[in-house]
Amino acid sequence: MRLARVIGSVVATIKHEALQGRKLLMVQPIDPYGEDTGEQVIAIDQVQAGVGDRVLLLEEGTSSRQILHYENAPIRCVIVGIVDHVELAAQPASV
Amino acid sequence: MRLARVIGSVVATIKHEALQGRKLLMVQPIDPYGEDTGEQVIAIDQVQAGVGDRVLLLEEGTSSRQILHYENAPIRCVIVGIVDHVELAAQPASV
Amino acid sequence: MRLARVIGSVVATIKHEALQGRKLLMVQPIDPYGEDTGEQVIAIDQVQAGVGDRVLLLEEGTSSRQILHYENAPIRCVIVGIVDHVELAAQPASV
């Protein structure tokens, strides 16, 4: 899983039937300090996330289909949690 | 899923039988602002997408084969929707 | 597997039921010399790792679910070992 922030939504009239009626959110992966990191992906929402929320982003096909109870869904990214806060060590640990 | 734009097509006479008769589109992943991001991939079209269309690109083998109803297809990338528009928050949300 | 360092933890009240009661750790992939490399991920702990520990990070859905004995868990990253030390060749080998 990765940390991400919901930045918008995607509207697509023509799409695969498994995607009909599902809300597609545009999410931006972020690091623990809130900075953008990596490319935006389009995810299905499972926790009523809204724009601006920090979320737990799961990127894996098998898990995603199981969560949605839809075995053949062409889906790979799902939002599985809303993050309250991230606790970080005060200093980078010495290695 | 990722946002992508169809930029062309690929012609291959010699290819695996599972690819015979399928249209191979060259797609460029893009960010929500329309900028290129990441490497181009070759995808199978399932929604009659054309050059210039913004599309939903699915990159995962199991889903792709299920969509095509062809269990052994050597296929990993499929276009599963045509994007009408992307709604973005006016400002990056504070974190 | 990759080498990583535990840098913190993530608190999420609203989350998928499969994640209830599980400790979510924020980990930073590192190279053998201890330098950060690549993006942070959120992993489930299976070896009582703590902040500052160097760990073995497994990133794959099927394995992760098997380790947790929870077939439908929306989980992809698991900490499967605590690293005592890394032995490196004195010089890069000639190729």
Added chain:
Amino acid sequence: MRLARVIGSVVATIKHEALQGRKLLMVQPIDPYGEDTGEQVIAIDQVQAGVGDRVLLLEEGTSSRQILHYENAPIRCVIVGIVDHVELAAQPASV
């Protein structure tokens, strides 16, 4: 799938039995304009590709094993087509 160019071959006397007797080609992913992009991978040839050929490169384990009719093969990359040409839009489409 990705576009790639065959740049050489790999000789390995000691290898897993599933790889015995298979030709291992070194391929360089390229973009539609012929420029190198990303890291070289080692692939199994299924279409009699030769050095210099532009090819369709499939990178996914399940598909690869099905194409080779060898269920347990430790194989992830297979060449599944030889590219005749790539047709690109004259201009990047406006978004």
Added chain:
Amino acid sequence: MRLARVIGSVVATIKHEALQGRKLLMVQPIDPYGEDTGEQVIAIDQVQAGVGDRVLLLEEGTSSRQILHYENAPIRCVIVGIVDHVELAAQPASV
């Protein structure tokens, strides 16, 4: 598969039971010219590779578990061959 070079080993006393008794090697992916490329990974050895060897690195969960005859092993990277040499075209092929 990718080309890699064994650069060291990893010692972890506390680890998942499936990893007990297995030798964990630190490997550095390299390009065909011997230059480092990409991040180091931790792999299981199946061909008696040693530090300095150039090897064939397989990165995929399903294959890895099948090679090890251990269905639930939390393993994703396995060394499946030792490379004798890489033959490259004298000149980059024209495209």
